[in-house]
Amino acid sequence: MAELSWVKRVFVERADLYIEIMNGSWSEGEQVAKSIAKILRDNGLDSGHLLDAFCGNGRVAIPLALEGYGVTGFDISLPFIEDAKVKAQKYRVSDRTKFIVSDARMIDQALSGKKFDAIIIVSTSLGYYDGATDEEILRRLRSLASDGAILIIANTLHRETPDWKYCNRVYQRYGSLVLMEERKFDLLWSRLLSKWIILRDDGEGNLTKELEVNTEMRVYTPTELAEILKRAGWGVDSIYGDIRRMEKFIPPCTHLSLVAKAIQT
Numbered sequence: 001m002a003e004l005s006w007v008k009r010v011f012v013e014r015a016d017l018y019i020e021i022m023n024g025s026w027s028e029g030e031q032v033a034k035s036i037a038k039i040l041r042d043n044g045l046d047s048g049h050l051l052d053a054f055c056g057n058g059r060v061a062i063p064l065a066l067e068g069y070g071v072t073g074f075d076i077s078l079p080f081i082e083d084a085k086v087k088a089q090k091y092r093v094s095d096r097t098k099f100i101v102s103d104a105r106m107i108d109q110a111l112s113g114k115k116f117d118a119i120i121i122v123s124t125s126l127g128y129y130d131g132a133t134d135e136e137i138l139r140r141l142r143s144l145a146s147d148g149a150i151l152i153i154a155n156t157l158h159r160e161t162p163d164w165k166y167c168n169r170v171y172q173r174y175g176s177l178v179l180m181e182e183r184k185f186d187l188l189w190s191r192l193l194s195k196w197i198i199l200r201d202d203g204e205g206n207l208t209k210e211l212e213v214n215t216e217m218r219v220y221t222p223t224e225l226a227e228i229l230k231r232a233g234w235g236v237d238s239i240y241g242d243i244r245r246m247e248k249f250i251p252p253c254t255h256l257s258l259v260a261k262a263i264q265t
């Protein structure tokens with residue numbers, strides 16, 4: 001199955017850099033996990049088995065295991081999965097977590113026969129391919145969900161995200177790394193085209209370029225995403241902005257979060 005060149009470059013070949021970025025935002029993952037656990041408990045799920053799709057290095061899966069859930073995480077990147085396993089040991093949740101390398105586009109085969117009480121997708125992890133592929137991924141995830149299971153899409157970029165309308169340059173710092181993004185937006189096809197430049201700051205005012213890569217992803221309006229979810233067997237129940245604050249989705253807000261339930265078949 002074809003792997004997008006930028007996905008391979010950022011998440012596999014330079015996984016070392018992206019792991020630093022995820023480590024630099026570990027506490028954000030913990031906050032996201034707290035809100036996810038609250039939503040799950042409010043829906044009567046105090047325990048059970050969760051699937052963290054596109055789990056990265058376990059930034060959210062591990063805090064959820066610490067909340068008492070069993071968590072299976074999968075990601076296409078072997079270095080991320082290896083790092084997640086090391087972290088699961090460090091946080092003493094190896095007995096409650098399982099991390100596997102798998103492509104979301106075939107995840108039903110990798111986890112054939114398994115059923116999960118809830119599935120989570122955190123950060124902008126859909127949209128790397130096209131709308132039809134995203135729908136197919138969500139359908140495959142639905143086949144792994146038990147009846148009444150909850151799907152939480154947390155803190156994804158969305159079509160109303162204001163940054164690229166008012167400011168096409170975004171800078172973020174993660175420890176000694178600086179991620180610089182130059183964004184353009186294709187209004188017709190709702191694709192965000194970004195040049196990512198990752199720089200290392202040596203602390204003495206010198207910046208060295210570690211990576212430069214052009215990324216491209218589809219971003220959705222809440223309605224578009226809800227429609228795709230419905231076709232894939234998920235009914236959207238509620239919508240938030242940044243899930244960490246359980247804020248209302250009122251643009252301009254940077255994030256979109258959706259909570260859906262598996263539609264009975």
Ligand SMILES: C[S@@+](CC[C@H](N)C(=O)[O-])C[C@H]1O[C@@H](n2cnc3c(N)ncnc32)[C@H](O)[C@@H]1O
Nearest residue numbers: 011054055056059075076077103104122123125
């Ligand atoms: C923005 S990161 C989010 C990681 C994690 N959810 C978090 O919040 O820390 C997107 C993730 O999707 C993974 N990914 C990209 N394409 C994938 C695919 N086809 N199958 C599985 N994982 C994929 C990447 O390796 C990366 O870890």
